[in-house]
Amino acid sequence: MTTEDREDIVVRQWMQEFAAVPLPQSRLPEAQLLWWKAELLRRWDDERKALAPIERAEPITVSIGVIGALVLMLTLWQSAPGPTATLIFATVVGVVALIGIGTMMVRQLRH
Amino acid sequence: MNEASFQSFYATTAGPLRAYVARTLGDFAQVDDIVQETYLRLLRSEGVPDDPLQMRKIAFRIASNLMADEWRRRKRTGPQPETAPEPGAAPPDPALRLDMTRVFGELNPQQRQMLWLSYVEGADHREIAAATGVREGSVRVLLHRARKKLASLLT
Numbered sequence: 001m002t003t004e005d006r007e008d009i010v011v012r013q014w015m016q017e018f019a020a021v022p023l024p025q026s027r028l029p030e031a032q033l034l035w036w037k038a039e040l041l042r043r044w045d046d047e048r049k050a051l052a053p054i055e056r057a058e059p060i061t062v063s064i065g066v067i068g069a070l071v072l073m074l075t076l077w078q079s080a081p082g083p084t085a086t087l088i089f090a091t092v093v094g095v096v097a098l099i100g101i102g103t104m105m106v107r108q109l110r111h
Numbered sequence: 112m113n114e115a116s117f118q119s120f121y122a123t124t125a126g127p128l129r130a131y132v133a134r135t136l137g138d139f140a141q142v143d144d145i146v147q148e149t150y151l152r153l154l155r156s157e158g159v160p161d162d163p164l165q166m167r168k169i170a171f172r173i174a175s176n177l178m179a180d181e182w183r184r185r186k187r188t189g190p191q192p193e194t195a196p197e198p199g200a201a202p203p204d205p206a207l208r209l210d211m212t213r214v215f216g217e218l219n220p221q222q223r224q225m226l227w228l229s230y231v232e233g234a235d236h237r238e239i240a241a242a243t244g245v246r247e248g249s250v251r252v253l254l255h256r257a258r259k260k261l262a263s264l265l266t
Contacts, residue, residue: 007262015230018211027143031121035114038154
C-alpha cells in the first residue's frame with residue numbers, strides 16, 4: 001500500500017465521521033414557501049422583461065414629442081400676430097412641461 | 112418543474128446542500144441564506160432540466176458560486192466575528208466536534224470544498240469541476256494537495 005493510498009483511507013474515514021457530526025438547527029423555510037417566493041420573483045422578472053422595450057423607447061418618444069412641439073411652436077409663432085404668438089408660446093411650453101412632469105411621475109410610480 | 116416535484120427535490124437535497132455550504136464556509140452565519148438563495152435562483156433560472164440528478168448538480172454549482180461571492184465579500188470587509196454556537200447542535204461529544212471543525216478550518220475554502228464534494232458527495236473530478244468552475248485537470252492537482260494537507264493535519 002502506497003503512502004497515497006494510506007492518506008486516502010485516513011482522509012476518507014475522517015471525512016465520513018466529520019460528515020456525520022450534526023449541524024446547528026436549520027432556519028430554512030418550507031419548500032412550499034420557497035416555491036411561492038420563486039413564483040413571485042419569476043412574475044416580477046417577466047414583468048420587467050415585458051416593460052423593458054417600453055422603458056427603452058420612452059426617452060425617444062418624449063424627445064420626438066418635445067421636438068415636434070417646438071417645431072409647431074416656431075411655425076405658428078412666425079405666422080401669428082404679436083399677442084396670439086405669446087399665447088401659442090405659453091400653450092406649447094405648458095403642454096411640453098405637462099408631458100415632462102407626467103413622464104417623470106409615471107417613472108417614479110413604476111420604480 | 113411543478114410544486115410537488117420541487118418539494119420532493121427539496122426534501123432530498125436541502126440537507127446535503129446545507130452541510131456542503133456549512134462545512135465549506137466554516138461558520139453558520141450565512142449558511143441558510145445561501146441555501147435559500149440557491150433554491151430561488153434554481154427555480155428562477157430558465158431551461159432547468161427535470162432530471163433531479165442534473166438539478167442537484169446545478170444546485171451545487173449555484174451554491175458554489177454564491178460561496179465564492181461570500182468569500183470575495185469577506186475579503187473586502189475583513190474577517191467575520193466569531194459566531195456563537197447555535198441551538199440545535201447537540202453532538203455526542205462537543206469537544207470532538209469542535210476539534211474536527213477546527214481541523215477542517217485549517218484548510219482553505221477551496222480545499223474544504225473539494226474534499227467535501229469528493230469524499231462526502233462522492234463526486235468524481237468532472238463533477239467537482241462542474242460544481243466549482245475549476246478545470247478538470249486542476250481538480251486532480253488541487254484535490255491531491257487538499258488530501259495531503261488534511262492527512263498531515265490528522266497524523
